Amino acid sequence: PPGRKVLIVYAHQEPKSLNGSLKSVAVEELSKQGCSVTVSDLYAMQFEPRATRNDIVGCLHNSEEFNYGVETWEAYKRGGLSSDLIEEQKKVQEADLLIFQFPLYWFSMPAIMKGWMDRVLVQGFAHEFPNCYDSGLLKNKLALFSFTTGGSKEMYAKGGISGDIRYLLWPMQHGIMHFCGVKVLAPHICFAPEYVSEEKRKEMLIAWAQRLKTLWKEEPINCSPEWYFK
């Protein structure tokens, strides 16, 4: 609906890929609804995935023994995080909905996107003990993982060789998003697009656009072990 803000964190090297098209479809459809849409195109930004001392501007809290979690927490509080992180945190802060668009790499997100999680969601900003899970600092936001797979739907079925696809969603949806208080919408999964016809791929794009039309009416999943491992 008009006024809603969406951040799409997007990780694919090739604009012509299905992931690129899924991203474009989302920008188009959500803009049409009157949402304001921002895209963090991680490869195009050459986003830094490594969590290092460079993320802290100026002196360290403890220069004797570097502790990334403590140092970024302290730096956040004094406004001393590196500018690329401040930039991403601003986008997150403003967003009502975060969409993560990526190809599944090794049962998870590509390293460049994992680096976005590792570096952007610092303590003090996204969580601050005991403010985690339902009281995480990013509560009142929604997240949606939209991704493509190499393996087929059959491989990712319960009893399939790769196990129920939900098993691998636990660290991403519960361990990251729910931990920060973000409510999780059902994932959007395009299985094995490389092995289907061009027509099937077009149907995948249409299905995504279709889902986005009524996205704001969706209820979040119940992000507890039952949803994943029942």
Add this chain to the structure above:
Amino acid sequence: PPGRKVLIVYAHQEPKSLNGSLKSVAVEELSKQGCSVTVSDLYAMQFEPRATRNDIVGCLHNSEEFNYGVETWEAYKRGGLSSDLIEEQKKVQEADLLIFQFPLYWFSMPAIMKGWMDRVLVQGFAHEFPNCYDSGLLKNKLALFSFTTGGSKEMYAKGGISGDIRYLLWPMQHGIMHFCGVKVLAPHICFAPEYVSEEKRKEMLIAWAQRLKTLWKEEPINCSPEWYFK
């Protein structure tokens, strides 16, 4: 035992950290046993986590539409992967045992280590359909995930707020290592070292050295859904 080769893939910024000490203990103990030990110190190497066109030397198989999986597969076959990847693949090829030593970041490994998985374990080298899982190309090797957590053992218990720690091992142990045919030894987990006494941390180092003494007699876990979600 004498002659066995071990690769430790290590991801911590600070040599004085518990992760640094756990790594050193492993080098020391395994060397004492007569093993030959190699360490990939990812932060010290400034290891590149991003999967990009730079990983392919020379011309692309399809320069119209970049597909990382296809391009690295083709490049592997013609010896055209970037030198840092060839170097890491050599270390993996020679190793009988891979130890991954890291602090848990967001229910998973740090991005720099995820990038090692994304970039080193290319098709043709680590797997090549239908050679995956039990017939993966790295069969006859062992892997062990050794990591520290922020959360306590109670949080990571079944029914705890973060769920059974085994839930989050699925993508790493099954989705990556088992997929490549590697057999997985039980993980080695140091819970919440930041919140215990110096003495307790010393005990953690001793326990790790102790386990390594009889490591070669251990049986791999049965890497199926039952182990993780029973």
